[in-house]
Amino acid sequence: CRPSFEGEKSILSRREYHASLAVQAAAAPTTGAVVKPREKNGRKHLVILGSGWGGYKLLNQVSTKYHQVTVISPRTYFVFTPLLASTAVGTLEFRCAMEPVRSRYRGIFRWMSKKGEGVNLIEAFADNIDFARKKVECVTQFTPVKEETTLDRSAAEDECPGEMSINGRMKDGRRKFEVEYDDLVIAVGAYSQTFGTPGVKEHAYFLKDVGDARRIRARILHCFELAACPSTTEEERRQLLHFVCVGGGPTGVEFAAELHDLIHDDLALLYPELYHLASISLFDVAPRILGSFDENLGEYARAKFARSGIRIRTGTHVTKIEEGKVYTKESGMERFGMMVWATGLHANPLVEEMKGVLKDKRTGSVLTDGRLRVVDEKGQPVDGVYAIGDCAAIKDGEILPATAQVANQKAIYLGNSLNAIARSGTPSYEPEPFKFLNRGAMAYIGGWKAIVQPAKSGGLSGRAAWILWRTAYLSMSVSLRNKILIPTYWLLNFVFGRDITRF
Numbered sequence: 220c221r222p223s224f225e226g227e228k229s230i231l232s233r234r235e236y237h238a239s240l241a242v243q244a245a246a247a248p249t250t251g252a253v254v255k256p257r258e259k260n261g262r263k264h265l266v267i268l269g270s271g272w273g274g275y276k277l278l279n280q281v282s283t284k285y286h287q288v289t290v291i292s293p294r295t296y297f298v299f300t301p302l303l304a305s306t307a308v309g310t311l312e313f314r315c316a317m318e319p320v321r322s323r324y325r326g327i328f329r330w331m332s333k334k335g336e337g338v339n340l341i342e343a344f345a346d347n348i349d350f351a352r353k354k355v356e357c358v359t360q361f362t363p364v365k366e367e368t369t370l371d372r373s374a375a376e377d378e379c380p381g382e383m384s385i386n387g388r389m390k391d392g393r394r395k396f397e398v399e400y401d402d403l404v405i406a407v408g409a410y411s412q413t414f415g416t417p418g419v420k421e422h423a424y425f426l427k428d429v430g431d432a433r434r435i436r437a438r439i440l441h442c443f444e445l446a447a448c449p450s451t452t453e454e455e456r457r458q459l460l461h462f463v464c465v466g467g468g469p470t471g472v473e474f475a476a477e478l479h480d481l482i483h484d485d486l487a488l489l490y491p492e493l494y495h496l497a498s499i500s501l502f503d504v505a506p507r508i509l510g511s512f513d514e515n516l517g518e519y520a521r522a523k524f525a526r527s528g529i530r531i532r533t534g535t536h537v538t539k540i541e542e543g544k545v546y547t548k549e550s551g552m553e554r555f556g557m558m559v560w561a562t563g564l565h566a567n568p569l570v571e572e573m574k575g576v577l578k579d580k581r582t583g584s585v586l587t588d589g590r591l592r593v594v595d596e597k598g599q600p601v602d603g604v605y606a607i608g609d610c611a612a613i614k615d616g617e618i619l620p621a622t623a624q625v626a627n628q629k630a631i632y633l634g635n636s637l638n639a640i641a642r643s644g645t646p647s648y649e650p651e652p653f654k655f656l657n658r659g660a661m662a663y664i665g666g667w668k669a670i671v672q673p674a675k676s677g678g679l680s681g682r683a684a685w686i687l688w689r690t691a692y693l694s695m696s697v698s699l700r701n702k703i704l705i706p707t708y709w710l711l712n713f714v715f716g717r718d719i720t721r722f
């Protein structure tokens with residue numbers, strides 16, 4: 220459904236025509252359209268919400284022989300979250316933790332790709348799901364072209380009869396549209412949990428996406444530059460160079476460790492007069508950090524942090540954040556230059572507002588049966604709707620952690636199940652229920668040391684664990700491009716130091 224451009228007689232100016240083509244190229248419907256894929260070989264339309272660990276892996280797993288796949292996500296890329304903390308301090312470049320969703324089906328090399336092999340992606344939020352009509356209501360992230368552009372909508376509707384209804388414009392210029400599905404997979408992940416602590420959203424940084432990592436890196440370097448100004452007092456320098464991390468889980472610990480490496484290895488050389496003023500504090504309300512790891516591994520990490528000068532403030536309850544100030548129940552107010560908030564997960568608003576389905580009382584996740592089908596309030600599977608990843612939990616099943624490992628395994632299982640159902644030709648075909656295989660956990664704790672907790676008993680810590688940590692994540696990285704980029708940046712930064720360009 221392309222708007223036409225026919226010189227003088229056209230309903231669109233040349234600029235408007237090209238702007239609208241750009242929009243078409245982005246494959247995002249421009250008005251209140253109903254997206255219904257053109258039927259090809261009787262394949263079912265599988266819609267995947269989200270391009271994270273669950274959605275992206277599933278995209279890789281389902282066969283396009285049986286499914287016509289559309290991904291709807293506000294992010295056009297997949298984020299390899301275990302490497303986010305490294306990108307936030309320049310140990311790796313942001314590109315190393317990203318994979319563009321659109322090029323998923325392309326060959327390894329450019330010349331192996333075929334025209335039209337890209338993924339059908341719509342850059343938008345799923346806003347609501349109408350299970351009865353089998354439609355996802357979506358809203359775009361941005362206004363596609365400036366509002367003064369006047370596309371003749373009735374003409375556009377003539378060109379695409381039945382596919383558009385002109386009702387989808389929102390007050391801020393973003394557009395609403397609907398996407399029809401045969402099968403739907405909800406993999407929208409979760410948001411950061413703030414426990415309603417005032418000031419967190421305004422004054423702390425989250426670490427969930429590459430944009431967050433970019434902002435954190437810029438702020439760390441900004442704090443050092445501000446502290447280096449001759450007009451800054453000693454007291455202000457101490458405040459600016461106090462970095463606080465709230466949350467003693469793997470994300471908070473890895474970030475504190477990476478930040479310590481950056482300050483110790485690189486910034487100490489570049490700002491020798493400031494190094495002794497820099498400090499890192501790790502707050503957690505729990506009695507110990509890394510509560511999901513064995514006690515001896517947690518203790519190893521604590522001792523390593525203590526030797527590195529990272530202050531661990533367990534049993535500390537953060538009550539309020541103001542600009543540059545953190546208030547705790549136990550020790551009143553402290554000043555900081557930057558705070559990273561990593562205290563767990565809160566249900567995604569799409570899931571939070573979802574009606575007619577069962578939800579987990581503790582986490583707010585949508586409940587599924589053992590075959591990952593979303594269940595309604597009577598406990599029956601909702602037709603053609605599945606949920607995986609951080610936004611889902613199995614009803615009456617084992618409580619699984621919100622990790623990439625779980626999301627990944629569920630996506631592989633679901634992809635294989637959907638392929639098997641399609642291959643069998645009988646929608647009532649029921650594959651074996653999902654079984655989680657615990658492959659253990661690991662965390663980087665700084666200074667080329669890590670801790671590794673295997674699935675069964677025992678544990679590994681120190682340099683050997685660090686080599687295992689790096690090898691595991693390098694092997695799990697997705698594209699050949701990143702498999703080359705990641706070790707290249709590790710080597711470059713080892714030789715030349717981390718990149719401290721602020722932009």
Ligand code: FAD
Pocket residue numbers: 268269270271272273274291292293294300301302303304343344345346406407408409426427470567569607608609610621622623624625626
């Ligand atoms: P996500 O990966 O968060 O993806 C959700 C997707 O949904 C995103 O693309 C998002 O843009 C999209 N989305 C959101 N809202 C909507 C909407 N309304 N409509 C459409 N799309 C939407 N786990 C491990 O196992 N090992 C680790 O080492 C590890 N390290 C981590 C480090 C960090 C810094 C973080 C933040 C997490 C880490 N995790 C780790 C946890 C792991 O990343 C998550 O468990 C995993 O990402 C969950 O996958 P998901 O697909 O459910 O959600």
